[in-house]
Amino acid sequence: MAEFSALESLLEMGFSQNRVEKALAVTGNQGIERAMDWLMEHEADPDIDEPYVPPQGNVLGTQEPPEGRIPESMGSISDPAAGGSVDESAEAKRVLTEKEREEQTRRMMELIAQKQKEREEREKRDQIEQEKQRRKQGQELSMIKQKMQEDEMKKLAEDRRRxxxxxxxxxxxxxxxxERDKAERAKKFGNAAAVQPSPPAEPAPPPAAPSSPTLEPPVKREYDQCRIQVRLLDGSSLTQTFRAKEQLAAVRLYVELHRQDSADPFILLTSFPRRVFTEEDMEKPLQxxxxxxxxxxxVAKK
Known part of the structure; x- marks a missing residue:
């Protein structure tokens, strides 16, 4: 009758019929505590409330008796032909009193509370461990992001330095x-560009020839120097005297070294008649x- 008492006790504790029958069958009818442990462990199973289906063959918790042996649970049975009856010990089944049933229920409730407490403590430990893992992963992710930012900052700083x-x-x-152009100019043309000698006095015009039937053409004058004025982009100007045989490149170099308006590339031109000097003109003498x-x-922008 132990199985029947265990079934009744678990039903009185509030467990459903399907759960109790399944717990007792799976644990081999080894007592209330084993059934309670199974119920607590498998409480969250999706099929916990489904009816129990015993496996094919031997039923869990049962054992076939050897040949020629009568199971003890069947008790002693006398031969009906001899007028025998069922053993009295099988009929004298012990029934729990009300007080014993209450005591058993109390112990079971305490056991349930203990199991519940153990489960809650286990779940709490699991939650703490999960929180530790989450924080650890968060710290690792934060460190990875920080390192990526530091690497990016280092790369930007290296790019700026380069x-x-x-x-x-x-x-x-x-x-x-x-400096090379200046040195080449100084070597090629000497210091004539830095010196500004006064222009030579113009010779007196030749005396008028006595009356003659024809007039001789005027003699073309040769100049050794020329005075160049350069108007810059900002309205200022540079003035310098060059030798007549110096190349136009000497004037351009002089402007590059002394201009203050800008450092942009430029070209040289005349206003009237308008003429834009090319790179080929830079190699020609001023004369x-x-x-x-x-x-x-x-000076105009290039």
């Missing part, structure tokens, strides 16, 4: 080119370009 270095080297190359003895050049 750009500044390239810009510095480019300026250095420009200054070196200007050949018609800029002797004086001329006004204009």
């Amino acid at each position: 750009e500044k270095m390239e810009e510095k080297m480019a300026k250095q190359r420009v200054r070196e080119k200007i 050949e370009l018609g800029l002797v003895p004086s001329a006004v050049l204009i």
Whole structure:
């Protein structure tokens, strides 16, 4: 009758019929505590409320008796032909009193409370562990993001340093080119461009020839120097005296070294008659370009 008492006790505790029958069958009818443990462990199973279906063959918790042996649960049965009856011990089944049933229910409730407490503590520990893992993962992710930001900042700083270095080297190359051009000009043309001698006095006109039937053409005068005025983009001007045989490139170099209005590339031209000097003209002497003895050049953006 132990199985029947366990079934009744679990039903009185509030468990459903399907759950109790399944718990007792699965645990092999080994007592209320084993059934309680199974119910607590499998409470969240999706099929916990489905009716129990015993497996094919031997039923859990039962065992076939050996041949020729009568199961003890059947008790002693006398031969009906001899007028025997069922053993009295099988009829004298012990029935729990009301007080014993209450005591058993109380113990079961305490067991349920203990199991519930253990489960809650286990779930709490699991939640704490999950929270630790979540925080650890969050810290690792934060460190990864911080390292990526630091790497990006380092890359930007390195790019800026490289750009500044390239810009510095480019300026250095420009200054070196200007110095080379200046040295070549000084070597090629000497210091004549820096000296501004006064223009030679014009010779007195030749005396008028006595009356003659014809007039001789005037003699064309040769000039060794020419005075060049250069008008810059900001309205200011530069004035310098050059040798008549110097190339126009000497004037351009002089403007590059002394202008203060801008550093942009430029071209030289005359206003009237308008003429824009090309790179080919830079190799020609001032005398050949018609800029002797004086001329006004204009700087324009290239």
